[in-house]
Amino acid sequence: MFSRKRLTIFFIVVLMTAVGFSAFAQAVATDLIGVTITVDAIALIKVSGSDLTFAVESPGAAAAGELPVVNDSNTPTYIQYTSVVASGARKIDVKASAALPAGLKLNIRAGTPTGHGGVGTPVAGGVMVDSTGPTTDQTIITGISSCATGSGGTQGPAIYYTLSIDEATFGSLTTAGASGITLTYTLTANS
Amino acid sequence: MSKVRAICVSLLLAAAVSAAALSFEVSGGWPLTLNASNLAGTAGSDFISTHTSASNAVIIDIADAVDQFEIWYIDIHKVEGTWDDSLAISAIRTTDGTGLGTIAGGTVLTEITDTTTRFFEGAGNRSSIHIQLVLDGASVTLGAGGYSLQVVFTLLDDS
Numbered sequence: 280m281f282s283r284k285r286l287t288i289f290f291i292v293v294l295m296t297a298v299g300f301s302a303f304a305q306a307v308a309t310d311l312i313g314v315t316i317t318v319d320a321i322a323l324i325k326v327s328g329s330d331l332t333f334a335v336e337s338p339g340a341a342a343a344g345e346l347p348v349v350n351d352s353n354t355p356t357y358i359q360y361t362s363v364v365a366s367g368a369r370k371i372d373v374k375a376s377a378a379l380p381a382g383l384k385l386n387i388r389a390g391t392p393t394g395h396g397g398v399g400t401p402v403a404g405g406v407m408v409d410s411t412g413p414t415t416d417q418t419i420i421t422g423i424s425s426c427a428t429g430s431g432g433t434q435g436p437a438i439y440y441t442l443s444i445d446e447a448t449f450g451s452l453t454t455a456g457a458s459g460i461t462l463t464y465t466l467t468a469n470s
Numbered sequence: 471m472s473k474v475r476a477i478c479v480s481l482l483l484a485a486a487v488s489a490a491a492l493s494f495e496v497s498g499g500w501p502l503t504l505n506a507s508n509l510a511g512t513a514g515s516d517f518i519s520t521h522t523s524a525s526n527a528v529i530i531d532i533a534d535a536v537d538q539f540e541i542w543y544i545d546i547h548k549v550e551g552t553w554d555d556s557l558a559i560s561a562i563r564t565t566d567g568t569g570l571g572t573i574a575g576g577t578v579l580t581e582i583t584d585t586t587t588r589f590f591e592g593a594g595n596r597s598s599i600h601i602q603l604v605l606d607g608a609s610v611t612l613g614a615g616g617y618s619l620q621v622v623f624t625l626l627d628d629s
Contacts, residue, residue: 304543304626310496311549312528314559314603316617319505321610323513359514361506365614394514396611425613430514 321363324371324466327432328356333442335383335452346444347452355390355437358420360466361427362397368469369423371399372416375408376461382452384409384445387462389419390437396426401436408460410448416465423466491534492542494625498528500603508608517608525564528601530623538570538594541628546589548582551618558606559619563590567599579604582621589623 334350362369373387388405392398399420406417420436428435444452500523509515532542546561563576571594580589603621 304541304628306545306624307492307627308494308625309622310494310625311620311622312496312499314500314605314619314621315502316557316605316608317501317503318610318612318614318617319503320614321506321509323506323509325513359512361509361513361515361610363610363612363614395516396609425611427516427610428514430511435514 318363320365321361322369322466323362324358324360324464325430326356326358326438326464327435328354328438331356331440335442335444346446346449349442349444351440351442353440355439357433357435357437358389358464359428359430359435360423362423362466363425367424368397368421369399369466370418370469371420371423372418372465372467373406374416374463374465375412375414376463377414378410378412379408379460380452380455380458381410382445382449384443386439386441386443387417387419388439388441390439392420392428392436394426394428394435397422397424398426398428398436399423405439409445410451416467421469492532492536492540492625492627493534494530494532494544494623496528496530496623498526498601500527502605504608516610519606519608521605521608523603523605525602526600527603528561528621530567530596530599530601532567532569532571532592532596532599532625535571535594538572540571541591541593543591543626543628544576544589545586545624545626546580546582547584547586547622547624549620549622550584551620552615553617553619554612556607556609556612557617559621560604560606561589561621562602562604563599564602565598565600567596569596570594571596573599576601586624 331353335347338345338348385408386405389401399422402419508517510518560579560581562579566573573592576590
Protein backbone atom coordinates (compact mmCIF):
# COMPACT_ATOMS: atom_id res chain seq x y z
CA MET A 280 0.00 0.00 0.00
CA PHE A 281 1.27 3.46 -0.91
CA SER A 282 0.76 6.00 1.82
CA ARG A 283 -0.16 9.52 0.75
CA LYS A 284 3.31 10.73 1.71
CA ARG A 285 5.09 7.99 -0.19
CA LEU A 286 2.87 8.54 -3.19
CA THR A 287 3.65 12.25 -3.14
CA ILE A 288 7.39 11.58 -3.01
CA PHE A 289 6.98 9.06 -5.83
CA PHE A 290 5.21 11.62 -8.03
CA ILE A 291 7.82 14.26 -7.23
CA VAL A 292 10.60 11.90 -8.27
CA VAL A 293 8.79 11.03 -11.47
CA LEU A 294 8.07 14.69 -12.24
CA MET A 295 11.65 15.70 -11.51
CA THR A 296 12.80 13.00 -13.85
CA ALA A 297 10.48 14.32 -16.53
CA VAL A 298 11.64 17.86 -15.91
CA GLY A 299 15.21 16.66 -16.05
CA PHE A 300 14.61 15.12 -19.44
CA SER A 301 13.21 18.41 -20.65
CA ALA A 302 15.92 20.65 -19.25
CA PHE A 303 18.89 18.77 -20.72
CA ALA A 304 19.20 17.63 -24.32
CA GLN A 305 19.73 13.92 -24.57
CA ALA A 306 21.78 12.21 -27.23
CA VAL A 307 19.35 9.98 -29.03
CA ALA A 308 21.42 8.77 -31.96
CA THR A 309 24.83 8.90 -33.56
CA ASP A 310 25.86 8.29 -37.12
CA LEU A 311 29.13 8.78 -38.94
CA ILE A 312 30.72 9.22 -42.31
CA GLY A 313 34.26 8.55 -43.48
CA VAL A 314 36.88 10.93 -44.81
CA THR A 315 39.68 9.27 -46.74
CA ILE A 316 42.60 11.13 -48.21
CA THR A 317 44.88 9.33 -50.62
CA VAL A 318 48.19 11.01 -51.42
CA ASP A 319 49.77 9.71 -54.60
CA ALA A 320 53.48 9.47 -55.25
CA ILE A 321 54.81 12.45 -57.24
CA ALA A 322 58.13 13.11 -58.96
CA LEU A 323 58.38 16.40 -60.83
CA ILE A 324 61.49 18.36 -61.75
CA LYS A 325 62.36 21.36 -63.87
CA VAL A 326 65.42 23.44 -64.55
CA SER A 327 65.34 27.23 -64.56
CA GLY A 328 67.95 29.52 -66.03
CA SER A 329 69.60 30.40 -69.26
CA ASP A 330 71.73 28.27 -71.52
CA LEU A 331 75.39 28.44 -70.59
CA THR A 332 78.10 29.83 -72.87
CA PHE A 333 81.80 29.42 -72.28
CA ALA A 334 84.58 30.88 -74.41
CA VAL A 335 88.08 29.35 -74.39
CA GLU A 336 90.38 32.23 -75.20
CA SER A 337 93.98 33.26 -75.39
CA PRO A 338 95.57 34.12 -72.07
CA GLY A 339 96.90 37.27 -73.72
CA ALA A 340 100.32 38.25 -74.93
CA ALA A 341 101.52 39.08 -71.45
CA ALA A 342 100.70 35.55 -70.33
CA ALA A 343 102.23 33.80 -73.29
CA GLY A 344 103.09 30.27 -72.35
CA GLU A 345 100.18 29.91 -70.01
CA LEU A 346 97.11 27.78 -70.69
CA PRO A 347 94.13 29.35 -72.42
CA VAL A 348 91.56 30.92 -70.16
CA VAL A 349 87.85 30.16 -69.95
CA ASN A 350 85.66 33.23 -70.15
CA ASP A 351 82.59 32.48 -68.04
CA SER A 352 79.90 35.06 -67.36
CA ASN A 353 77.18 32.54 -66.72
CA THR A 354 74.84 32.64 -63.79
CA PRO A 355 73.80 29.48 -61.96
CA THR A 356 70.82 27.52 -63.03
CA TYR A 357 68.35 26.22 -60.45
CA ILE A 358 66.47 22.99 -60.09
CA GLN A 359 62.95 22.93 -58.71
CA TYR A 360 61.39 19.66 -57.73
CA THR A 361 58.38 18.20 -55.97
CA SER A 362 58.76 14.75 -54.54
CA VAL A 363 56.25 12.59 -52.69
CA VAL A 364 57.29 9.15 -51.58
CA ALA A 365 55.74 6.55 -49.32
CA SER A 366 59.14 5.53 -48.05
CA GLY A 367 62.75 5.48 -49.13
CA ALA A 368 64.62 8.26 -50.87
CA ARG A 369 65.21 9.67 -54.29
CA LYS A 370 68.15 11.34 -55.99
CA ILE A 371 68.83 13.73 -58.83
CA ASP A 372 71.09 12.59 -61.63
CA VAL A 373 72.58 14.63 -64.45
CA LYS A 374 73.53 13.15 -67.79
CA ALA A 375 75.57 14.76 -70.53
CA SER A 376 74.44 14.17 -74.10
CA ALA A 377 78.03 13.85 -75.30
CA ALA A 378 81.60 14.03 -74.11
CA LEU A 379 83.39 17.37 -74.17
CA PRO A 380 86.05 18.26 -76.72
CA ALA A 381 89.52 17.12 -75.74
CA GLY A 382 91.29 19.55 -73.44
CA LEU A 383 88.17 20.62 -71.57
CA LYS A 384 86.39 19.45 -68.46
CA LEU A 385 83.14 20.62 -66.89
CA ASN A 386 82.38 20.43 -63.19
CA ILE A 387 78.67 20.41 -62.24
CA ARG A 388 77.96 21.03 -58.59
CA ALA A 389 74.73 21.53 -56.67
CA GLY A 390 74.38 24.08 -53.91
CA THR A 391 72.50 23.36 -50.72
CA PRO A 392 68.85 22.67 -51.57
CA THR A 393 66.21 24.95 -50.10
CA GLY A 394 62.51 24.37 -49.58
CA HIS A 395 60.61 22.30 -47.07
CA GLY A 396 60.56 18.61 -46.40
CA GLY A 397 63.36 16.26 -47.31
CA VAL A 398 65.02 18.29 -50.05
CA GLY A 399 68.18 16.19 -50.01
CA THR A 400 71.91 16.78 -49.79
CA PRO A 401 74.31 17.75 -52.57
CA VAL A 402 77.10 15.38 -53.51
CA ALA A 403 80.30 17.00 -52.29
CA GLY A 404 82.42 18.31 -55.12
CA GLY A 405 79.77 17.59 -57.72
CA VAL A 406 80.45 15.54 -60.83
CA MET A 407 82.75 15.94 -63.83
CA VAL A 408 82.30 15.58 -67.57
CA ASP A 409 85.37 15.57 -69.83
CA SER A 410 86.49 14.27 -73.20
CA THR A 411 85.80 10.71 -72.10
CA GLY A 412 82.30 11.47 -70.81
CA PRO A 413 80.58 9.94 -69.09
CA THR A 414 77.35 10.16 -70.99
CA THR A 415 75.53 8.24 -68.30
CA ASP A 416 73.72 9.46 -65.19
CA GLN A 417 75.80 10.92 -62.42
CA THR A 418 74.24 11.74 -59.06
CA ILE A 419 74.48 15.29 -57.77
CA ILE A 420 71.81 15.29 -54.97
CA THR A 421 70.85 12.38 -52.72
CA GLY A 422 68.47 11.74 -49.85
CA ILE A 423 65.38 13.36 -51.29
CA SER A 424 62.14 12.26 -49.65
CA SER A 425 58.80 14.11 -49.66
CA CYS A 426 59.48 17.77 -50.31
CA ALA A 427 58.85 20.89 -52.35
CA THR A 428 61.64 23.29 -53.19
CA GLY A 429 59.42 26.10 -54.37
CA SER A 430 58.71 26.65 -58.03
CA GLY A 431 60.26 30.08 -58.51
CA GLY A 432 63.09 30.49 -60.98
CA THR A 433 65.72 30.97 -58.28
CA GLN A 434 64.31 28.49 -55.78
CA GLY A 435 65.67 25.06 -55.12
CA PRO A 436 69.35 24.23 -55.24
CA ALA A 437 71.58 26.36 -57.45
CA ILE A 438 73.63 24.39 -59.93
CA TYR A 439 77.12 25.74 -60.57
CA TYR A 440 79.06 24.99 -63.76
CA THR A 441 82.79 25.40 -64.03
CA LEU A 442 84.51 24.77 -67.37
CA SER A 443 88.27 24.45 -67.15
CA ILE A 444 91.26 23.34 -69.19
CA ASP A 445 91.99 19.66 -68.78
CA GLU A 446 95.77 19.60 -68.76
CA ALA A 447 95.78 15.84 -69.28
CA THR A 448 94.20 16.16 -72.72
CA PHE A 449 95.02 19.78 -73.51
CA GLY A 450 97.41 18.68 -76.23
CA SER A 451 94.48 17.51 -78.30
CA LEU A 452 92.49 20.71 -77.97
CA THR A 453 91.65 22.18 -81.35
CA THR A 454 89.84 25.25 -82.55
CA ALA A 455 86.88 23.23 -83.64
CA GLY A 456 84.47 26.08 -83.38
CA ALA A 457 81.36 25.99 -81.22
CA SER A 458 80.54 22.74 -79.53
CA GLY A 459 77.52 22.13 -77.38
CA ILE A 460 76.13 19.47 -75.13
CA THR A 461 72.81 19.06 -73.39
CA LEU A 462 72.50 18.20 -69.71
CA THR A 463 69.47 16.26 -68.58
CA TYR A 464 68.39 16.15 -64.93
CA THR A 465 66.34 13.28 -63.60
CA LEU A 466 64.59 12.86 -60.26
CA THR A 467 64.62 9.15 -59.67
CA ALA A 468 64.47 6.49 -57.03
CA ASN A 469 67.69 5.53 -55.34
CA SER A 470 69.08 2.49 -57.05
CA MET B 471 -6.01 -0.22 -6.09
CA SER B 472 -3.98 2.86 -5.25
CA LYS B 473 -0.80 0.97 -6.06
CA VAL B 474 -2.17 -0.02 -9.44
CA ARG B 475 -3.17 3.59 -10.10
CA ALA B 476 0.27 4.80 -9.15
CA ILE B 477 1.95 2.34 -11.48
CA CYS B 478 -0.37 3.36 -14.32
CA VAL B 479 0.32 7.03 -13.76
CA SER B 480 4.09 6.50 -13.69
CA LEU B 481 3.94 4.42 -16.84
CA LEU B 482 1.99 7.17 -18.58
CA LEU B 483 4.55 9.73 -17.48
CA ALA B 484 7.41 7.55 -18.61
CA ALA B 485 5.69 7.02 -21.92
CA ALA B 486 5.26 10.77 -22.28
CA VAL B 487 8.94 11.28 -21.56
CA SER B 488 10.07 8.71 -24.07
CA ALA B 489 7.49 9.47 -26.73
CA ALA B 490 9.88 11.67 -28.69
CA ALA B 491 11.54 9.00 -30.81
CA LEU B 492 13.50 11.51 -32.85
CA SER B 493 15.85 9.90 -35.36
CA PHE B 494 18.27 10.90 -38.06
CA GLU B 495 20.26 9.47 -40.92
CA VAL B 496 23.65 10.67 -42.09
CA SER B 497 24.87 9.65 -45.53
CA GLY B 498 27.82 10.46 -47.74
CA GLY B 499 31.51 10.80 -47.14
CA TRP B 500 34.56 12.33 -48.73
CA PRO B 501 37.17 10.38 -50.62
CA LEU B 502 39.88 12.85 -51.66
CA THR B 503 42.90 12.03 -53.79
CA LEU B 504 45.86 14.39 -53.88
CA ASN B 505 48.18 14.07 -56.85
CA ALA B 506 50.17 16.29 -59.19
CA SER B 507 46.99 18.00 -60.37
CA ASN B 508 46.53 19.37 -56.84
CA LEU B 509 49.86 21.18 -56.75
CA ALA B 510 49.74 24.95 -56.47
CA GLY B 511 51.94 25.31 -59.56
CA THR B 512 54.69 23.64 -61.51
CA ALA B 513 57.48 21.39 -60.26
CA GLY B 514 58.74 22.57 -56.92
CA SER B 515 55.37 23.67 -55.65
CA ASP B 516 53.46 22.18 -52.75
CA PHE B 517 49.89 20.99 -52.65
CA ILE B 518 47.19 23.61 -52.44
CA SER B 519 46.69 23.73 -48.70
CA THR B 520 42.89 23.92 -48.61
CA HIS B 521 40.57 21.47 -50.32
CA THR B 522 36.79 21.62 -50.33
CA SER B 523 34.38 18.77 -50.83
CA ALA B 524 31.18 18.94 -52.80
CA SER B 525 28.61 21.10 -51.07
CA ASN B 526 26.52 17.99 -50.43
CA ALA B 527 29.29 15.62 -49.38
CA VAL B 528 27.22 14.78 -46.33
CA ILE B 529 23.43 14.74 -46.20
CA ILE B 530 21.48 14.63 -42.96
CA ASP B 531 17.81 13.76 -42.62
CA ILE B 532 16.05 14.33 -39.31
CA ALA B 533 12.78 12.49 -38.86
CA ASP B 534 10.21 11.26 -36.40
CA ALA B 535 9.84 14.56 -34.55
CA VAL B 536 6.64 14.79 -32.57
CA ASP B 537 5.88 18.12 -34.19
CA GLN B 538 7.68 21.06 -35.77
CA PHE B 539 8.50 22.43 -32.34
CA GLU B 540 10.53 19.49 -31.10
CA ILE B 541 13.97 20.98 -30.61
CA TRP B 542 17.10 19.07 -31.52
CA TYR B 543 20.82 19.69 -31.81
CA ILE B 544 23.55 18.21 -33.97
CA ASP B 545 26.96 17.83 -32.38
CA ILE B 546 30.06 16.81 -34.24
CA HIS B 547 33.46 15.34 -33.50
CA LYS B 548 36.06 13.19 -35.21
CA VAL B 549 37.58 9.83 -34.54
CA GLU B 550 40.97 9.55 -36.17
CA GLY B 551 42.08 6.51 -38.04
CA THR B 552 45.37 6.93 -39.87
CA TRP B 553 45.52 10.67 -39.64
CA ASP B 554 48.19 13.35 -39.50
CA ASP B 555 48.06 16.14 -36.95
CA SER B 556 49.04 18.69 -39.57
CA LEU B 557 45.67 18.18 -41.21
CA ALA B 558 42.56 19.98 -39.99
CA ILE B 559 39.03 19.29 -41.11
CA SER B 560 36.03 21.55 -40.80
CA ALA B 561 32.36 21.39 -41.71
CA ILE B 562 29.81 23.92 -42.84
CA ARG B 563 26.08 23.57 -43.42
CA THR B 564 25.34 24.60 -46.99
CA THR B 565 21.56 24.14 -47.10
CA ASP B 566 18.67 24.39 -44.68
CA GLY B 567 17.05 21.24 -45.90
CA THR B 568 13.28 21.08 -46.15
CA GLY B 569 10.51 20.49 -43.67
CA LEU B 570 8.04 22.21 -41.43
CA GLY B 571 10.55 22.77 -38.68
CA THR B 572 13.32 25.30 -38.37
CA ILE B 573 17.11 25.19 -38.57
CA ALA B 574 19.87 27.54 -37.41
CA GLY B 575 23.63 27.64 -37.01
CA GLY B 576 26.37 25.75 -38.75
CA THR B 577 26.76 28.27 -41.56
CA VAL B 578 30.30 29.21 -40.62
CA LEU B 579 33.14 26.71 -40.74
CA THR B 580 33.27 24.59 -37.60
CA GLU B 581 36.54 22.77 -37.02
CA ILE B 582 35.96 19.14 -36.22
CA THR B 583 38.08 18.12 -33.28
CA ASP B 584 38.28 15.16 -30.97
CA THR B 585 35.92 17.00 -28.62
CA THR B 586 32.21 17.10 -29.29
CA THR B 587 31.17 20.52 -30.58
CA ARG B 588 27.72 21.95 -31.24
CA PHE B 589 27.32 22.19 -35.03
CA PHE B 590 23.76 23.35 -35.65
CA GLU B 591 20.28 23.05 -34.25
CA GLY B 592 16.67 23.11 -35.26
CA ALA B 593 13.19 21.86 -34.58
CA GLY B 594 10.91 19.38 -36.23
CA ASN B 595 11.62 17.18 -39.20
CA ARG B 596 14.17 18.41 -41.75
CA SER B 597 15.22 16.52 -44.84
CA SER B 598 18.28 16.80 -47.04
CA ILE B 599 20.44 19.10 -44.96
CA HIS B 600 23.67 19.43 -46.93
CA ILE B 601 27.08 19.57 -45.30
CA GLN B 602 30.36 20.51 -46.93
CA LEU B 603 33.76 19.47 -45.57
CA VAL B 604 36.97 21.47 -45.82
CA LEU B 605 40.48 20.11 -45.41
CA ASP B 606 43.34 22.41 -44.40
CA GLY B 607 47.04 21.73 -44.15
CA ALA B 608 47.63 19.51 -47.16
CA SER B 609 51.31 19.28 -47.98
CA VAL B 610 53.60 17.01 -49.93
CA THR B 611 55.48 16.46 -46.70
CA LEU B 612 52.64 14.16 -45.64
CA GLY B 613 54.19 11.57 -47.87
CA ALA B 614 52.37 9.15 -50.13
CA GLY B 615 49.76 6.98 -48.48
CA GLY B 616 46.28 6.96 -47.04
CA TYR B 617 44.88 9.12 -44.26
CA SER B 618 41.45 8.62 -42.79
CA LEU B 619 39.06 9.61 -40.06
CA GLN B 620 35.42 9.29 -39.17
CA VAL B 621 33.20 12.30 -38.61
CA VAL B 622 30.68 11.44 -35.91
CA PHE B 623 27.34 13.26 -35.83
CA THR B 624 25.27 13.12 -32.67
CA LEU B 625 21.58 13.96 -32.57
CA LEU B 626 20.36 15.40 -29.27
CA ASP B 627 16.71 15.75 -28.40
CA ASP B 628 15.71 18.72 -26.26
CA SER B 629 12.08 17.77 -25.81
